[in-house]
Amino acid sequence: MAIDRDTVTRVAFLSRLEIEDAQKDAMTHDLSNILTFVEALNDVDASGVEPMTSVVEAYAPLREDQVNDGGYPDKVLANAPDRVQDFYAVPKVVE
Amino acid sequence: MTYTIKGNTGEWEVVIGLEVHAQVISNSKLFSGSATDFGAEPNSQVSFVDSAQPGMLPVVNKECLRQAIRTGLGLNAEINRYSVFDRKNYFYADLPQGYQISQLYHPIVGEGQIEIDLEDGSTRTIGIERLHLEQDAGKSIHDLDPKRSFIDLNRCGVALMEIVSRPDLRSPEEAGAYLRKLRTIFRYLGTCDGNMEEGSMRADVNVSVRKPGDEFGTRTETKNVNSIRFVMQAIESEALRQVKLVESGGEVQQETRLWDAGKGHTRPMRSKEFAHDYRYFPCPDLLPVNLPESFVDAIKSDMPELPDDKKKRFINDYGLPAYDAGVLVAERETAAFYEQVAEAAGNAKLAANWTMGDFFGALNKADIALADSPISARQLGGLIKLIADDTISGRIAKDVFEIMWETGKDAETIVEEKGLKQITDTDEIEGIIDQIIADNPAQVEKVKVNEKLLGWFVGQTMKATGGKANPGVVNKLLKDKLGL
CATH class of the missing domain: 1.10.10.410 (Arc Repressor Mutant, subunit A)
Known part of the structure; x- marks a missing residue:
């Protein structure tokens, strides 16, 4: 399956990836190749098989409702590019 | 009595569906062991999972599943023992993962229905499409700095229940009644505190208009409205906007809007052109949830009496009018108080009149909560008993009530001391x-x-x-x- 340049531009925007215009043709080509490769799966007869969310036949382990984490704002904020007191500070986002 | 909007071309019907986000009451978050308390110091209730540090894995909190199922049972809904978490992808400063973990394809609770109580005493059944669990986002604070927004992730990862109604609501009043009913159910079950001011219950409002009998019109969604009154106002103003738009030859765009409480109208979101491409897919970090039947059975066997059942019992056993019964069961504490009054009074009707009339009136006037009342349920019942058995007149009872309120004494003592016994001789x-x-x-x-x-x-x-x-x-x- 081939995808076009516009799709690449759109997916890049949705993923917040900055892609130079010059890169877009190559990217379009690569992504199309990947999709074509994966399309081999279409040859498998999967009728009657429920879509799987995991290849492991296991279910989610559950946690008891206990507070046993958090309480370390300095660690959480250690890599923040900018902070004010114990807040992350980010460029203004106003809706 | 149908609610319609009068346009230049005749009457328009309003079609409303609500998506309610209700914060789950639990000690720790949906996928981590951080605390959920409201109003804590910024980022003090944040783990590496909540702040989406690389390599951290979510683990489902059992109690959040219980709370969702409990609420589902309260909504008379189908419970899905098998459910799956999906990623909903979008970028925002208070969502460090870059996606919200939610349940799109296999929600934990399916279809249900609730009854809403309208002011004229009638009821209507409103369909529930689904209830699913998801993570709340953090909080952005925009007004502390001219150039920067401050982010607090304490709320990030707290469990939310999103409850989606069918487009069954037809007026602002019905929408208000629906929200009040949901809140009552949450509070009876202890699954959400229903406090809209603190943001633990918020609503997205879907509104469209149509000529009676026509197909549904195109709807808009107004996000994050945070009080019942605002929901009602947003519906009215949005429906009016749509009627004007359509009648002047325009077309309603399916879009996300915001409620501007200051101006009293909705406005389009600036980023709307990108708002609807969430690219959902099953969250690879989480295996499907598969609960044994015993898990659900244990919750079923532990359900309190629900507001609608209590209301029916008040009507049947106490002979109360539907409206009175509805008011009394709205809060679990009020209903329990009333039942104690009725028992002590030996006259359920009179007990209802006094509880809802003079007693609630006095609480309102003094602006105090039921729990802080200077008159106990037993004492109020005692006063009513004296009226019921003709010891004092209703007129004198009002004076006695005031003295009780001031002194906290029993009605019988006051009547005795002041010689207020009715003369029947x-x-x-x-x-x-x-x-x-x-x-x-x-x-x-x-x-x-x-x-x-x-x-x-x-x-x-x-x-x-x-x-x-x-x-x-x-x-x-x-x-x-x-x-x-």
């Missing part, structure tokens, strides 16, 4: 009436022509007895004596 009342008749010959002549003046005599008699005469006895004696 016919001889005593007769003597007083004879005196009044003898003293007012002119009035006696008039009342024979104009029977309405009987009220004047009743008033005089009550005055002479300090309000203690039994009004029934007074009326009967006066009529006899005056030959009416």
